Amino acid sequence: MSSDYLTTEKEEVKRIYDYIAQIEKAIRISMQKFKPSICDERYLSGEEVCELLQISSRTLQTFRDTGHITYIEVSGRTFLYPESALNDLLNKNLHPAQI
Template sequence: MEVICLEDAAFYALIDKVVKRLTDGKPKTEKWVSGQEAMQMLRITSKATLQKFRDEGKIRFSQPEKKIILYDTDSIQEFLNKNAREVF
């Protein structure tokens, strides 16, 4: 087994590079997602529940064509945060 010694500055510079590489590699989330992706974000399995949220104005959506409905990810995150409960 080998032991590698680094100075503090070199160690922290290495950590910064690793963190930057990991965060740059993350896929960017889309502003508008499909119904299936919205259901995954909300952790629901029912299309009826998704439609209920849409009908009640709880999450924003766009309908560019008759059978295409897209959901706003910011709206979904806001909905989840608004319904989050604080721990005791």
């Protein structure tokens, strides 16, 4: 009578652990990227806006000061930017190709 026990050394158990680790990693990445919407609008942090537009935080501050970008001031020093405001800014400054 052969007795097969599942142990952590068994290849099928190792594959299951690897698969679980991949799922955990995918969930962690999804949670980091997930931005819940507020009133059907997604809001981005200043850091995210700077990264997307490839600008410095000082340039972003200038955009705020001059009214070039819509923002919400949350707690004195925290600003949120509606995603639609970024789209408006990009569309307003779009220069079509001259063909």
